[in-house]
Amino acid sequence: MSMSPLLSIKGASKSFGGLVAVSDVSLEVAPGEIHCLIGPNGAGKSTLFRLVVGTYPPTAGRIGFDGADVTAEQPYQRVKRGMSIKLQNPSVFRELPVQQNLRIALQHHVAKAQLSAETDRLLALLNLSADAAKLAGQLSHGQQQWLEIGMALALKPKLLLLDEPTAGMSPEETFQTGELILRLNREGMTMLVVEHDMAFVRQIARLVTVLHYGRVFARGPIEEIISDPSVAEIYLGRGHEH
Amino acid sequence: MLKLLNGPQTLGNGPRFWIGFVVALALALAYPLVASPYDVGNAAYFLIWIFMALGLCLMWGYGGVMSFGQTFFFGISGYAYGVIAINLGGRGWTSFEALTLAVLLAAVAAAALGYFMIWGRVGGVFFGIVTLAASLVLAFFIGQTAGPEWRIGRARLNGFNGMKGMKALNMPWDGGTLTFDGVPLYFLMIGLLLVVYLGLRMLVNSRFGNVVVAIREDEQRAELLGYDVRKYRLTTFCIGSALAGLSGSLYTAWGQFITPSSIGLPAAAMPIVWVSFSGRQDLTATLIGTFVFLFGYQLLTVYSQQAALVLTGLLLLLTVMYVPEGFVIGLVRLVGWPARRRHSTAPIVAPAGE
Numbered sequence: 001m002s003m004s005p006l007l008s009i010k011g012a013s014k015s016f017g018g019l020v021a022v023s024d025v026s027l028e029v030a031p032g033e034i035h036c037l038i039g040p041n042g043a044g045k046s047t048l049f050r051l052v053v054g055t056y057p058p059t060a061g062r063i064g065f066d067g068a069d070v071t072a073e074q075p076y077q078r079v080k081r082g083m084s085i086k087l088q089n090p091s092v093f094r095e096l097p098v099q100q101n102l103r104i105a106l107q108h109h110v111a112k113a114q115l116s117a118e119t120d121r122l123l124a125l126l127n128l129s130a131d132a133a134k135l136a137g138q139l140s141h142g143q144q145q146w147l148e149i150g151m152a153l154a155l156k157p158k159l160l161l162l163d164e165p166t167a168g169m170s171p172e173e174t175f176q177t178g179e180l181i182l183r184l185n186r187e188g189m190t191m192l193v194v195e196h197d198m199a200f201v202r203q204i205a206r207l208v209t210v211l212h213y214g215r216v217f218a219r220g221p222i223e224e225i226i227s228d229p230s231v232a233e234i235y236l237g238r239g240h241e242h
Numbered sequence: 243m244l245k246l247l248n249g250p251q252t253l254g255n256g257p258r259f260w261i262g263f264v265v266a267l268a269l270a271l272a273y274p275l276v277a278s279p280y281d282v283g284n285a286a287y288f289l290i291w292i293f294m295a296l297g298l299c300l301m302w303g304y305g306g307v308m309s310f311g312q313t314f315f316f317g318i319s320g321y322a323y324g325v326i327a328i329n330l331g332g333r334g335w336t337s338f339e340a341l342t343l344a345v346l347l348a349a350v351a352a353a354a355l356g357y358f359m360i361w362g363r364v365g366g367v368f369f370g371i372v373t374l375a376a377s378l379v380l381a382f383f384i385g386q387t388a389g390p391e392w393r394i395g396r397a398r399l400n401g402f403n404g405m406k407g408m409k410a411l412n413m414p415w416d417g418g419t420l421t422f423d424g425v426p427l428y429f430l431m432i433g434l435l436l437v438v439y440l441g442l443r444m445l446v447n448s449r450f451g452n453v454v455v456a457i458r459e460d461e462q463r464a465e466l467l468g469y470d471v472r473k474y475r476l477t478t479f480c481i482g483s484a485l486a487g488l489s490g491s492l493y494t495a496w497g498q499f500i501t502p503s504s505i506g507l508p509a510a511a512m513p514i515v516w517v518s519f520s521g522r523q524d525l526t527a528t529l530i531g532t533f534v535f536l537f538g539y540q541l542l543t544v545y546s547q548q549a550a551l552v553l554t555g556l557l558l559l560l561t562v563m564y565v566p567e568g569f570v571i572g573l574v575r576l577v578g579w580p581a582r583r584r585h586s587t588a589p590i591v592a593p594a595g596e
Contacts, residue, residue, distance in 0.1 A: 085466055087462075093460055096455065100452065151467065155467065
């Protein structure tokens with residue numbers, strides 16, 4: 001694998017009318033890395049994700065992925081290059097069975113003969129085997145998060161974008177999610193994760209970028225960021241336990 | 243391929259359903275033995291409309307896109323059949339050539355209109371408004387073609403009075419000509435309907451169908467799984483509109499006559515009523531419901547056309563308020579047949595897309 005970054009965001013900005021949500025953010029994610037994005041609410045994390053995956057066009061800046069400039073590409077084209085995203089609010093096909101949700105994600109990469117086996121493997125991985133025939137909308141919030149992570153994984157992405165993957169999960173589920181992420185990373189998957197739960201961030205991340213008011217506020221190894229008093233002031237200082 | 247006849251996107255997948263299906267088909271085939279030729283011809287006339295209903299069911303119930311203007315394609319194809327059949331003379335296989343070309347023309351029109359709407363991100367209720375506008379424009383346009391200058395080859399469009407003079411469907415047969423009206427038309431309709439119904443079942447249970455319903459559920463999620471939503475939308479729209487076109491050209495061939503009133507507002511509203519009354523989320527429900535509806539509608543029309551229209555409106559209101567999933571699906575659930583959402587019995591496990 002080359003040393004060039006898998007994802008490179010160069011000077012990305014996004015404004016909605018007068019509101020600047022993301023301002024001149026540059027960020028590189030190397031292959032094999034788990035990079036966490038943190039920052040207070042409204043810092044522009046989810047907007048930055050949308051610029052990466054292409055559901056918003058940037059006001060300025062470029063998005064490079066896997067050696068290509070994808071700034072002008074549609075989301076589905078970027079997904080075909082090997083990006084996959086779990087959105088902030090669980091977004092699953094609520095009126096369809098869990099199993100069919102996964103099949104829809106799997107079917108365009110997986111050969112027909114392996115479709116059933118692969119679906120079962122994912123169901124087991126997600127602890128959803130018993131709920132395979134339920135409608136996705138009947139799952140608990142945490143389970144829907146898992147299902148969506150599973151759908152994102154089903155694409156076998158090079159880069160997995162996770163926007164608050166543990167929101168609504170119990171501490172136990174959160175820990176399991178962390179273990180899953182670490183395991184996938186050991187198998188070679190690169191990840192960019194937005195997360196609020198600092199215990200979770202410490203469980204999975206080495207590198208952290210802090211966004212504040214749409215700008216990069218600080219960046220560095222997790223230990224440095226945690227001990228940086230100015231970061232604590234804007235973000236961690238609000239009674240967050242260490 | 244045949245495995246796709248059953249799957250998560252169709253109600254009625256078990257052996258019981260298929261036994262019922264075969265029995266119904268046998269009864270339909272035996273019907274001309276017991277019924278008067280008039281009744282058989284009448285039944286054939288009902289069947290003509292079902293293609294348009296199935297097309298709308300696919301687009302709206304499965305794809306989540308409501309078109310209020312399927313009569314636009316019905317009209318294009320109906321008039322095209324007339325123009326082509328008149329100009330080709332209607333001998334040999336020319337009437338079937340006219341039918342094929344007319345249906346293709348409806349599909350091409352859908353591709354053109356659909357391209358601008360779907361790539362222009364016209365969605366939701368606006369999709370219905372634009373398609374309705376298209377059908378109204380076409381109806382008004384044809385309405386003013388009464389003069390002799392409005393002719394294509396030998397075919398005169400004839401404005402509100404309607405175009406006439408095209409031959410019914412016919413083909414060479416045993417040294418002579420077999421004309422499709424009455425009983426032969428009935429059998430032709432049963433055969434066509436069988437092909438279209440089974441074909442649509444396979445389509446909705448295929449990988450393609452999986453993506454179509456996924457887009458209905460959550461367009462953004464579908465795109466973020468790597469599917470170009472627009473292509474699926476456009477393909478669905480073209481198939482649905484080609485089916486409306488099939489109804490249109492069959493209608494013209496049946497009556498050897500078509501007027502702009504089969505395109506305008508009251509006509510455009512009818513497919514919406516049939517499909518929502520029946521249950522738009524399922525092909526079988528739409529097929530049965532539309533037939534029952536048309537039958538009842540005609541019974542009422544004998545007494546009063548106005549009463550039939552008013553009752554149709556009332557029925558639509560009742561559907562929307564009390565049985566939003568449609569009367570046929572509602573009835574199926576009431577009787578307790580395994581419906582799609584009851585996964586305990588429905589073979590959801592059936593491998594979709596294999």
